[in-house]
Amino acid sequence: MTTFKRHRGLTEQAADAAVDQACRMLRLPTIRAQFPELAEAAARDQMSYRGFLAELLMAECDDRARRRSERRIKAAAFPREKSLRAFDFDANPSVDPAVIHTLATCEWVKKGMQLCLIGDSGTGKSHLLIALGTEAAMAGYRVKYTLATKLVNELVEAADEKVLTKTIARYGRVDLLCIDELGYLELDRRGAELLFQVLTEREEKNSVAIASNESFSGWTKTFTDPRLCAAIVDRLTFGGNLIQTGTDSYRLAITQARAAAQNAAG
Numbered sequence: 001m002t003t004f005k006r007h008r009g010l011t012e013q014a015a016d017a018a019v020d021q022a023c024r025m026l027r028l029p030t031i032r033a034q035f036p037e038l039a040e041a042a043a044r045d046q047m048s049y050r051g052f053l054a055e056l057l058m059a060e061c062d063d064r065a066r067r068r069s070e071r072r073i074k075a076a077a078f079p080r081e082k083s084l085r086a087f088d089f090d091a092n093p094s095v096d097p098a099v100i101h102t103l104a105t106c107e108w109v110k111k112g113m114q115l116c117l118i119g120d121s122g123t124g125k126s127h128l129l130i131a132l133g134t135e136a137a138m139a140g141y142r143v144k145y146t147l148a149t150k151l152v153n154e155l156v157e158a159a160d161e162k163v164l165t166k167t168i169a170r171y172g173r174v175d176l177l178c179i180d181e182l183g184y185l186e187l188d189r190r191g192a193e194l195l196f197q198v199l200t201e202r203e204e205k206n207s208v209a210i211a212s213n214e215s216f217s218g219w220t221k222t223f224t225d226p227r228l229c230a231a232i233v234d235r236l237t238f239g240g241n242l243i244q245t246g247t248d249s250y251r252l253a254i255t256q257a258r259a260a261a262q263n264a265a266g
Contacts, residue, residue, distance in 0.1 A: 030063035072137040082130035094246030115209040119245030125211035141175035148182040155194035172201035183214035199235040
């Protein structure tokens, strides 16, 4: 076991070495990295001992919080980075910025509410889904992103391998489950029933956010059993939030505008 001998009047070099060794033992990488700079700033600003200690501890806490957020975002398995800052609200007037920024507070995740993003391709559904999921991860919530078909395929495989209960429980534990591209492909009855089990596991406990290019009336093309379709819609809409992103693809409009600008310049 390593012990430290306390000596008054250490040289600065010896003190730096002692701080470095202590930070390694206590696993304080941020203090270890920033100590020399913060120490110089404290001396220059004639900071009190308490103030200097507070600066060191806050730097470590802030960096740990940042690393935790990065781990949660990585664990969510988002396919790409998307932020609310990068969303062009001017290009899609169907989306109310005030509503989105209210959702970004993650109060709905705290309450276990649902979120449905409905609109045509290119209207920003997946962007908002990923961006709001990222906000939730940064706020400390456990988030998981998946495509609807990928989730169903995983559930079918889990059922075949007799580990369905374990798989459903795993999806039930996350605070926010983001399901993208729901409605793009038809699901057979078995797949739809398995998806329904996941939604039931999370009902009134944890949040689900989905993005779909089909209005609810068109979901019978995805869930061919009308009663099962109605039950799934009920699970996703009861006490939840509905954002309609519209029918005009602003992504296509931006592409066309760029092409027109290039043609004009040429």
